[in-house]
Amino acid sequence: MTSKDAVLDKADATTVPVAFIDLKAQQARIRDRIEARFQAILDHGAYINGPEVRELEDALCDFTGAPHALAVSNGTDALVIPMMALGIGAGDAVFIPAFTYNATANAVLMQGATPVFVDVCPKHFTMDPEHLESQIQAIKAAGKLTPKMIIPVDLFGIPCDYDAIFQVAKAHDLMVMADAAQSFGAKYDGKWAGNIAPITATSFFPAKPLGCYGDGGAIFFHDKAHRDLCESIRWHGTDDGRKLSVRVGLNGRLDSLQCAVVTEKLRIFPDELARRTEIAERYWDALKDVADPFAVPTKGQSGWGLFTLALDNRDAVQTRLKEAEIPTAIYYQTALHKMPAFVEYAPAGGLPVTERLADRVLSLPMHPYLTDAQVDRVIKAVLGRS
Ligand SMILES: *Cc1c(COP(=O)(O)O)cnc(C)c1O
Numbered sequence: 001m002t003s004k005d006a007v008l009d010k011a012d013a014t015t016v017p018v019a020f021i022d023l024k025a026q027q028a029r030i031r032d033r034i035e036a037r038f039q040a041i042l043d044h045g046a047y048i049n050g051p052e053v054r055e056l057e058d059a060l061c062d063f064t065g066a067p068h069a070l071a072v073s074n075g076t077d078a079l080v081i082p083m084m085a086l087g088i089g090a091g092d093a094v095f096i097p098a099f100t101y102n103a104t105a106n107a108v109l110m111q112g113a114t115p116v117f118v119d120v121c122p123k124h125f126t127m128d129p130e131h132l133e134s135q136i137q138a139i140k141a142a143g144k145l146t147p148k149m150i151i152p153v154d155l156f157g158i159p160c161d162y163d164a165i166f167q168v169a170k171a172h173d174l175m176v177m178a179d180a181a182q183s184f185g186a187k188y189d190g191k192w193a194g195n196i197a198p199i200t201a202t203s204f205f206p207a208k209p210l211g212c213y214g215d216g217g218a219i220f221f222h223d224k225a226h227r228d229l230c231e232s233i234r235w236h237g238t239d240d241g242r243k244l245s246v247r248v249g250l251n252g253r254l255d256s257l258q259c260a261v262v263t264e265k266l267r268i269f270p271d272e273l274a275r276r277t278e279i280a281e282r283y284w285d286a287l288k289d290v291a292d293p294f295a296v297p298t299k300g301q302s303g304w305g306l307f308t309l310a311l312d313n314r315d316a317v318q319t320r321l322k323e324a325e326i327p328t329a330i331y332y333q334t335a336l337h338k339m340p341a342f343v344e345y346a347p348a349g350g351l352p353v354t355e356r357l358a359d360r361v362l363s364l365p366m367h368p369y370l371t372d373a374q375v376d377r378v379i380k381a382v383l384g385r386s
Pocket of ligand 1: 074075076077100101103104153179181182203204205215216217
């Protein structure tokens with residue numbers, strides 16, 4: 001390290017504000033390329049369905065290994081469109097974790113289906129396969145709803161325990177659609193998120209690990225027939241000529257400008273993921289003794305969309321970080337089954353692990369442009385040593 005570096009590093013460690021997610025630093029890196037892409041689109045004028053759409057879908061398939069992908073309007077539509085294609089509706093039970101973003105539950109209810117909340121595993125924060133099994137059995141025993149689908153959510157970027165979930169799905173003949181809105185870049189059993197489950201939904205909301213400059217999302221498929229159905233639904237349920245409505249559909253398209261942004265961000269994504277992983281390791285090495293035991297499933301690698309700890313003294317730590325001008329966030333302060341819109345689906349007896357986590361979790365700054373000095377500043381503040 002030269003003396004100039006040392007001075008910069010010192011300034012960085014004490015004065016440069018820490019961002020929770022730093023889209024500005026990322027933009028500075030790719031700004032020229034994005035501007036060139038926007039100019040090309042302004043020139044060709046195909047704002048909808050331009051060549052950028054297929055280019056992104058191909059790039060997403062190349063990266064994830066998924067055989068088929070569709071770019072769509074947002075992560076919620078990425079969940080809704082496959083449910084429409086698969087005919088999920090009234091009288092159907094769809095099993096979702098209670099510890100997730102509200103969109104997972106909204107997507108189910110928009111189909112007229114019933115969300116059945118499943119508790120999560122305290123160590124992984126994701127759907128507990130044993131509780132999933134017992135919820136399926138309870139729904140079958142009650143005899144009112146038909147179990148149809150499981151939507152595991154890779155919360156914070158951590159892939160679910162897919163082997164166990166697939167086993168339960170197979171035993172009960174249920175479909176699995178992964179909600180990978182937070183886990184682009186995660187891996188399970190050697191497969192990237194997008195290629196783990198038969199159908200996967202993701203979001204390109206700007207704060208997600210791979211984001212655009214607006215709303216966006218994608219659906220990944222193993223089966224081409226599913227892809228083709230969803231492609232029709234994405235364009236108002238029309239046939240190939242787009243003149244005749246052959247099923248109910250919606251406007252689920254992603255425009256050319258957003259597709260170009262995601263394509264450019266995907267080029268630097270491997271590098272960003274490597275840095276996120278380093279940062280997560282640095283955090284965990286320093287903080288494992290103050291947080292609840294936490295692990296990524298044995299066959300998995302997190303995409304580190306967020307870095308979240310469960311802490312005894314969560315509120316005190318958050319206040320301390322705020323005083324040190326370090327931004328934090330709580331995902332999620334309220335379990336879905338406790339929210340007014342979903343409380344009627346709350347399981348009797350509640351969901352103890354989810355409820356406990358809601359009182360304990362705290363997400364620390366996580367983005368690939370954090371310096372080691374900034375990470376250390378966050379660590380010190382969490383430990384109360386700043
Ligand atoms: C963000 C998110 C969604 C919804 O994505 P949008 O693009 O905001 O519609 C769905 N599920 C989870 C788990 C999310 O985090």
